[in-house]
Amino acid sequence: MRKLFLALSLVIATAANAQESPLAFVGAKIIPIVGDPIDNGAIVVQNGKILAVGPVDSTTIPADAKRVDAKDKVIMPGIVDTHSHIGGGWGADGSSPIQPDVRVMDSINARDPGFTRARAGGLTTLNVMPGSGHLLGGQTIYLKLRNGNTIDDIAIRDDQGNILGGMKMANGTNSQRDPPFPGTRSKSAALIREKFVKAQEYRRKIEQAKGDATKLPDRDLELEGILEVLDGKRIVHHHTHRADDILTVIRLSKEFHFRVVLHHASEAWKIADEIAKSGVPCSIILVDSPGGKLEAKDLLMQTGAVLEKAGVLTAFHTDDWITDSRLFLRSPALAVRAGMSREKALYAMTMAGAKMIDLDKRIGSLEPGKDADFIVLSGDPLSVYTKVLETWVEGAKVFDRSDPKDHLYAVGGYGAGKDQVMHLCCEEGAEGR
Amino acid sequence: MTSLQRILLTTVALFAAASAANAQLAIKGETICTMAGPPIKDGVILTDGAKITQVGPAASVAIPAGVKTLSAKVVTPGLIDAHSVVGLSGYLNQDQDQDQLDKSDPMQPELRAIDSYNAQERLIEWVRDFGITTLHTGHAPGALISGQTMIVKTTGNTIDDAVIKPVAMVAATLGEGAEVHGKDAEKKSPGTRSKAVAMLRAQLIKAQEYQRKQSVADESKRPDRDLRQETMVRILKGELPLLITAQRAIDIMSALRLAKEFDIKIVLDGGAESYLLIDQIKAAKIPVIIHPTMTRSGPGETENLSMETAATLVKAGIPVALQSGFESYVPKTRVALFEAAVAASNGLTFDQALATITIDAAKILGIADRVGSLEVGKDADLALFDGDPFEYTTHCTGVIINGKIVSEKPH
Structure with missing residues (x-):
């Protein structure tokens, strides 16, 4: 019965995304991220996927395609945010510093207006995380900003239907407080090592049982979570600022062989070569000024440029609400101001982030076969005057600046702080609100 | 020391001072946004070391030989952050x-x-590197009356070097920001909007009484000096204007009511919902220092803010300035230049947006005789x-x- 229900849900989901005929945007400047920008380009999408991308002259546009004139527009992949807190979700509570059993998906309000604002900013994929007040704050969730009212509507699943996400960890001062929380950096690392060793022992016992149910250890939700990390199924998204804290994360990741992304990494510029050598990627944040907390006192606008030069895979994130998703394109622009190349700065908004959440086969660039997640811009993505005109997720338009309802969320105004109910089933304008 | 020696020394000292002050500068700009008329294409500005002595097209302003000359694509007046807590x-x-x-x-x-x-504070230099030369800074929103504000230049090793107006306004807050929260909230005031306004009114009335008693003819009957009342009397x-931070329409209305009752000058600060009260604000002839354009919207009293508020108010003819505001966490300050940039992208023209951080800000702060535009005689x-100063990818190449x-x- 449950299988039937799942099958039905999938059918409905597919139907919602299906285009009756292909859709072709013609004449835009297309920034595919993988490959050079195309001045007079076309992109064709159907059934939620990209069919073709290329110069207008050499791209086959099916005869039955609905053509959209996109002259003077810029089209690029939907933006990937590797670190967001939209939806008001909290992960772990105050009972202990390590809570790998806790899932942020169980506390996210999918109707939060923040999601609509993110769509207005051109974001299509988010990694929504628990906070950084714990050494291990729980499981993160990867979301597609589809038109959806529930967490299930916007979750990203693998081929088996499993909901995807990473694991949030943190070191430095945020996760230090009174016991049972750690009081020092060494204690922080020791607590993590202790828990990871426990998970290794748990795995050994499972392996020793060789499938014999009577010999299996009791299920342990916490250790199961860590095992997913140790097995590489869950990437660790690690809040870390100071250079020494960054090096501690790298040290632990080498000891336990877990996959990790360094988040914020305010002082990454001080140890860029060491980070490059470790092969660990960085997701950084750019804010208007340094400080606000001791660990961010040496935050620089130049970090993106320094990491690029060192050869570190670099993405940006909003950490929404630390920065506003609607203005996320400021980040690559300010990084370019401070010396990063335009190419890498835009790569950092898309492909780099996709890689950091293991979804680069599906999203992050405009290539045939990938999800039809793209944004239509009024001009250069790095210009302050440019507007996100439309945001498309899996072939469906989820934001249209010309629609007054969407415009309200894009710029703010009376009522923009209220939860939003998305319309899934009905014709445009038929929803009753 | 003989009197001759004294004279000689004095002369040398005077000469040294004069020559330091007179280190002339010439600034060439492909576009000079004077904010006192249309932009000048291919213009030149001359300074005598402290003040502007000439502004005009290159053809009409001769640069004296040997004068240090800087060049830029775009030259603007030093930018003014109309409300900050930096320092x-x-x-x-x-x-x-x-x-x-x-x-x-x-x-x-x-x-x-x-x-x-703290004139040594790093954020002063940080905002200065983006072109901010004047700050209206001081006590933050968050108490019914939190204290005084002042105006400084973003230079100098001491407050005395920096300050140009030691007392500019008195900062007040209405609404959720002024109310006491937390576990003792029930015992402390103000706990409600009505209580907050009642307390402000009582304080203003107390100051009226103080003023009356201080003006009696018999000096012996005057009350003891009271620093608090002295400020309120001003x-x-x-x-001194009362700078009232009020985000919701209900709190803006309370601010207008207070201004009317006591016939005091007020400047509205924040004003997240000010676009709902255009007629009332305009009729009261009150300027608004709007919340930073990029302020986080809600939840809370800024939930209805709009990036288009500056444009809406400017179009209605209400004097508007932009600000970096107050940040309690990361980032520790915003940069007024970027706030004006977002306003320029959300309904203000380039000139209007630049005015919100130059001449219009100067007028609201009462310092337009010194700063805010590039005119002869001004700082x-x-x-x-x-x-384009508003483009994120442009650099501020000199201040x-x-x-x-x-x-x-370049920054």
Whole structure:
């Protein structure tokens, strides 16, 4: 019965995304991220996927395609945010510093207006995380900003239907407080090592049982979570600022062989070569000024440029609400101001982030076969005057600046702080609100 | 020392001072946004070291031989951040560098900003490198009356070097920001909007009484000096405006009501919902220093803010300035230049947006005789850019304050 229900849900989901005929945007400047920008380009999408991308002259546009004139527009992949807190979700509570059993998906309000604002900013994929007040704050969730009212509507699943996400960890001062929380950096690392060793022992016992149910250890939700990390199924998204804290994360990741992304990494510029050598990627944040907390006192606008030069895979994130998703394109622009190349700065908004959440086969660039997640811009993505005109997720338009309802969320105004109910089933304008 | 020696020394000293002050500068700009008329294409500005002596097209302004000359694509007046806490709220955000708010008493108008200003604070240099040369800074929103504000230039080793107006306004807050929260909330005031307004009214009435008693003919019958009441009397006399931070429409209305009842000058600050009260604000002839354009929207009293508020108010003819505001966490300050940039992208023209951080800000702050535009006789405060100042990818390539180059590295 449950299988039937799942099958039905999938059918409905597919139907919602299906285009009756292909859709072709013609004449835009297309920034595919993988490959050079195309001045007079076309992109064709159907059934939620990209069919073709290329110069207008050499791209086959099916005869039955609905053509959209996109002259003077810029089209690029939907933006990937590797670190967001939209939806008001909290992960772990105050009972202990390590809570790998806790899932942020169980506390996210999918109707939060923040999601609509993110769509207005051109974001299509988010990694929504628990906070950084714990050494291990729980499981993160990867979301597609589809038109959806529930967490299930916007979750990203693998081929088996499993909901995807990473694991949030943190070191430095945020996760230090009174016991049972750690009081020092060494204690922080020791607590993590202790828990990871426990998970290794748990795995050994499972392996020793060789499938014999009577010999299996009791299920342990916490250790199961860590095992997913140790097995590489869950990437660790690690809040870390100071250079020494960054090096501690790298040290632990080498000891336990877990996959990790360094988040914020305010002082990454001080140890860029060491980070490059470790092969660990960085997701950084750019804010208007340094400080606000001791660990961010040496935050620089130049970090993106320094990491690029060192050869570190670099993405940006909003950490929404630390920065506003609607203005996320400021980040690559300010990084370019401070010396990063335009190419890498835009790569950092898309492909780099996709890689950091293991979804680069599906999203992050405009290539045939990938999800039809793209944004239509009024001009250069790095210009302050440019507007996100439309945001498309899996072939469906989820934001249209010309629609007054969407415009309200894009710029703010009376009522923009209220939860939003998305319309899934009905014709445009038929929803009753 | 003989009198001759004394004279000689004095002459030398005078000469040295004069020549330091007279280090002339020439600034060439492909576009000079004077904010006192249309932009000048291919223009030149001359300074005598402190003030602007000439402004005009290159053809009409001769650069004297040997004068240091800077060039830029775009030259603007030094930018003004119309409301900030930089200098009082330090970037480390630790107890020892947070002097923008003392919550021991809900109303403390006697607190002077000059006594908390750290001229060495890193964020002063940070915003200066983006072209900000004047800051209206001081006590933060968050108490019914948190204290005084002042105006400084973003230069100098001491408050005395920096300050141009030691007392500018008195900062007040209405709405959720003024109310006491937390576990003792029920025992402390103000706990409601009505209580907050009642307390403000009582304080203003007390100051009226103080003023009356202080003016009696018999000096022996005058009350003892009271720093708090003295400050409030300056508000009653119209010497100091009350800078009222009010986000929701209900709180803006309370601010207007207070201004009318006591016939005091007020400046609205924040004004997240000010677009709902265009007629009322316009009729009251009250300027608005709008919340930073990029302020986080809600949840809370800023949930209805709009990036288009500046445009809406400017179109209605209401005097508007932009600000960096107050940040309690990361980032520790915003940069007014970027706030104006977002306003320029959300309904303001380039000139209007630039005015919100130059001449219009200067007028609201009462310092337009000195700063805010590039005109002969005004302070030689300039910001140089290698492109449209509002574009994120443009650099601020030079900053000049009081005729001195304070930054030449591109930022």
